[in-house]
Amino acid sequence: MILGVHVSGAKKIYETLDIAHGLGCATLQIFSRSPQRWRNQEQLDTKDIEEFNSRRKKFKINPVFIHISYLINLASPDMRLYNGSIKAYIEDIQEADKLHADYIVTHMGSHKETSEDAGIKRLIAALNKILEQTKGSGVGILLENTSGSGSWLGYRFYHQHKILKGLKDKSRVGLCLDTAHAYLAGYDLTTKVGLEKMLDEIQELVGIKLIKLIHLNDAAGQLGSHHDRHDHIGKGHIGISGMKRIINHAKLKNIPMILETPKSTENSDKENLAVVRKLNRN
Numbered sequence: 001m002i003l004g005v006h007v008s009g010a011k012k013i014y015e016t017l018d019i020a021h022g023l024g025c026a027t028l029q030i031f032s033r034s035p036q037r038w039r040n041q042e043q044l045d046t047k048d049i050e051e052f053n054s055r056r057k058k059f060k061i062n063p064v065f066i067h068i069s070y071l072i073n074l075a076s077p078d079m080r081l082y083n084g085s086i087k088a089y090i091e092d093i094q095e096a097d098k099l100h101a102d103y104i105v106t107h108m109g110s111h112k113e114t115s116e117d118a119g120i121k122r123l124i125a126a127l128n129k130i131l132e133q134t135k136g137s138g139v140g141i142l143l144e145n146t147s148g149s150g151s152w153l154g155y156r157f158y159h160q161h162k163i164l165k166g167l168k169d170k171s172r173v174g175l176c177l178d179t180a181h182a183y184l185a186g187y188d189l190t191t192k193v194g195l196e197k198m199l200d201e202i203q204e205l206v207g208i209k210l211i212k213l214i215h216l217n218d219a220a221g222q223l224g225s226h227h228d229r230h231d232h233i234g235k236g237h238i239g240i241s242g243m244k245r246i247i248n249h250a251k252l253k254n255i256p257m258i259l260e261t262p263k264s265t266e267n268s269d270k271e272n273l274a275v276v277r278k279l280n281r282n
Helices: 015-022 046-059 079-098 116-133 157-166 179-185 192-205 239-247 268-281
Strands: 003-006 027-030 064-067 103-107 140-144 173-178 211-215 257-259
Touching (some): 003 268, 015 027, 015 046, 079 103, 079 116, 103 173, 103 211, 116 157, 140 211, 157 192, 173 179, 192 239, 257 268
Parallel strands (some): 003 027, 003 257, 064 103, 103 140, 140 173, 173 211, 211 257
């Protein structure tokens, strides 16, 4: 099992690796900069990048995922935000290259007061521009499914199907499957039938082989509520049996899994990891 957590709160980016290693993680996800602020010429220090790469090699942390800033919206009808998001995304990929990150994880954006189709067209155009301007990069892009709150795209996998169909170069693009988001969007992951139905849909529309990361989260909200709230493993509405079924599913168990569960106490990550490891053994 390739298991890790989203690591936050470190003063230096290379300290995220110490935290992940201390938790016994084989992989990790980070923000490479503040998720709530624009870059404003802010760059990682060269020595910090070198130390990150050195510690990653030492601790054998693979793969490394970087989650994109929450401010970026590649489906926005606001052209200032839209163009600024494309520019920021390109800069983030260039920085991710320096960190030798494997993938950038991105929410698919909000179409705001327009239509889903219009938002998807803007997202396709943005990704085509980003992929063209970062040609030769080793960093992949993972489209994360959402809970479908507000006007967010990605709550049904036909959105990802349409986007992939519109890309000129699909070679660097894959999927991130968030279990809590799927449940909150209406996929009933509490049952074997519900899980298989979702996986069949993914296979038919995009192919399960494109899932390069699973955000392994329980859901604090009700099925189909579209309210994006994560819960501790086994403590939410997906529950222990549902999470166990996901963790051990033959089509999913070899895909890296990252926990984005609540950090209610300083021991929350340790406790959630312990639950997952126990479920994986049983």
